[in-house]
Amino acid sequence: MKPLIMIVAACSLSMATMAQQSKVFIKGGLNLANISNSSDGDVDDAKTLASWHVGVMADLPIGQFFAIQPGLLFTGKGSKIQNGNSSDNNYYKATTNPMYIELPVNAVFKIPLETNSQLFVGAGPYIAMGVAGKRKIEGKILGVEYSRKDNIEFSNDDPTTLNEEEGVGLGIMRRFDAGLNATAGLIINKFLVQVNYGHGLTKLQSGADNGEDNKNKHRVLSLSVGIGL
Template identity: 55%
Template sequence: MKKMILMMAIGAIAYQSNAQDNKVYLKGGFNLANVSVSDNGAIEDANSLASFHAGLMADLPIGQGLLSFQPGILYTGKGAKWQSGSETSNNYIKATTNPYYIEIPANLVVNIPLSDKESKFFIGAGPYAAIGIAGKNKTEGKFIGVAFKSEEKIEFTNDDPTTSEEEGAGLGRMKRFDYGLNGTAGFAFRNVLVSVNYGYGLAKLNSGSDNSTNDKNKHRVLSVSLGISL
């Protein structure tokens, strides 16, 4: 399944690569990642985790160029952090989970030309799918004044996102497949693209917590990107 998704993404980016108005961007930037903590999908700002993304994105105009299809393939960091108690007390704990994914966004955007005719403002939305490939869980703190610290690789389970079946459910395990919706906006100049993106995850993070009745425990990622056309 991984190979199939990667091949589809690369094919979409390369599609009509020789067309005059099509562009492919080398893209990277800053992520502010978080995880929803309430049944309605809200987050706590204090849990935000700084991360990054890097990869390729295409801009493929449709028709007269009012619309564009923007597929991509990105290596992107998600996750969150949390803390209970104060570091100056005898009992506190601080934890960070930082998974990394290969993510495939597929956005449809509306283009608004700017005065120089080679630049435009764009805004749009679309779905994304992602595969977890790496990451770490870090924990540190004190218990009755005794310091402790641990760092472990994230264990991913291969739960099928199209069914309710869970494979290898258990504490400390994270589902490998993530999916959700994107909102994106930015400016594209002659050879440079600047954009903002918000990823709204729809898949539960942890195996063993398959509860579709609420939006708790899902990825939320705000990204700022810079792209250079190839």
């Protein structure tokens, strides 16, 4: 009986220690968003769109060198297209900036540096749901300016119906996104600095037969700073 009690006590002490070491951060920062334009996932750097993100991230230790980092973010993605400059007589610029609620879950390897300081690297999946966003077009034709701004329309696709896509249409964006993250960062006491790359795996445009659009997927490089609660 005593060995069993000792094992239970050791497990309880270990869980209590990990709970004390767990942290929750409020974080936010810059997104450099783009959209792949080939089946190989290539992107055009000139189309990178600056956006932002804000949310929370937990750091849940599993032993001394590993942790799980789930999060909940409000984050911007998208891309831009531009021909010419605003000072030209003929000029065109279009930006698409959808906003998502995103749930990433990363598994990380941690390297202790000093007291209460760790470097971490890791990866994991994410899922996201589109909730808002804008499409903006502006330009000039023979010196005459024009502009237009519309709300992004998302499909009402049910993610549980894998072979069907409800609410499809020309110009409608799929509501659900999913992909993989690669992440690295530094935790110093209550402060967090992090870089993350999100590699989308789902196509952006709605419709089952738009094979050309299957090439277009989100790519987002994020730079974050955070503070522990």
